[in-house]
Amino acid sequence: MTSGAGAAGHSLAFRVMRLCRPSCQVDHPLLVDPSDVCNGEDSVNFKELLPGLVNGNDPGFWKRFELQEPMDAMGLSGQLVLPQTFGSIYLGETFCSYISVGNHTNHDVRDVIIKAELQTERQRIILSDNSKSPIESIRATGRFDFIIEHDIKELGGHTLVCMAVYTDPDGDRKYLPQYFKFTTSNPVSVRTKVFDLYDTTFLEACIENQTKSHLFMDQVRFEPAPPWSVTTLENEEEASESDGPISGYIKSLKLINGNGGARHYLFQLKRPPLESSDVKLEGANALGKLEILWRTTLGETGRLQTQQINGSPTPKKPLDVKMTNLPQRILIERPFLVRMEVTNRSEQFTGPLRVVMSETDDNGTPRTVLMNGLLSLMVPPLAPLASTELEVNLVAVAAGVQRVAGICLVDARDGRQVEFVPPTEVNFEALLFVANRSH
Structure with a gap:
């Protein structure tokens, strides 16, 4: 990785190499027929060199465009190559780098403090710091190496700041900062x-x-x-x-x-x-x-x-009503009971209410499941967060899969609709079908 600031006038210098998995070496060789290496096409022994030549077919170059082995098309040599460039860094990956601080002079430096820090637009993260135990010395042409790791959690520009504080041969305390910049993107x-x-x-x-x-x-x-x-x-x-x-x-x-x-x-x-x-x-x-x-x-x-x-904003409903129990087998033109549960979700008393069922849908089509007997059923007042169960008597007039819909709660005082019961699809059996199955 290239540095944003040089180390001119300093005994030390940082070098940073990103550590990542090696890549496969891909070669694109010129594939030729083995017979062309030693003999040309005009050789008198050319036909003997081609074992696949049968019945005097033309031994032209058209046959030699085919690969000898299917794996040759991949161009993989079986070798791995270390990264030649810094590459791309993506959000969610682990940034791992090999940092080497080298002494490129002919004299030793003493009491070396090395610190690596990653800076973003929002924060600064200390990746390495040996200020509590400085390096006694780095000899001439010697170096000190270490590895840092950090999980990338931010998009945009990042700056890896490598800092060294050391004592030169003259006894002067010197400070060396070097900056390495890179950008992360979303994978x-x-x-x-x-x-x-x-x-x-x-x-x-x-x-x-x-x-x-x-x-x-x-x-x-x-x-x-x-x-x-x-x-x-x-x-x-x-x-x-x-x-x-x-x-x-x-x-x-x-x-x-x-x-x-x-x-x-x-x-x-x-x-x-x-x-x-x-x-x-x-x-x-x-x-x-x-x-x-x-x-x-x-x-x-x-x-x-x-x-x-x-998700979609859920409006707070004062009442909740649902069917809790349906018979396993229901015959047409035979009354059946449906158990319903009414819950007061508000923090105040509600009611009295009535359970009613419309005889037609929104298009005016008569419903195939109707209330049997009384056309309405009273629900007593409910305390806050209380619930009650009641049974509604229904009857179906058509066989097959029908919708039990149109049941709602209304205010017993002004007839205002308060809540609808979610529709349910039920399979109703015909009496003739049941009689035939019994025989």
């Missing part, structure tokens, strides 16, 4: 979508690779905020009998290609019923954070955690 971009379905929230995360190399996802985990619980939804790929050990392993890798490759993840979030102590959390919309762990092609690790992901 991935994360886009999220949040959508609600009844009492379940789904979070879709799209992770896009912004680096030039491939990224192997070790783990993509969502850490829910209280009181949410999370389930990761993934496709389970079954191994085929024709898959060998290598192809089966490749299919199991969660790879994101470089230069804009992307991968999608889906999470299912659920919130448990609120207790009395959690009633104030209803208006909160914080879902949680996404944690991403990956490896590069040579195994270097990286870790990122997103900021808090927020």
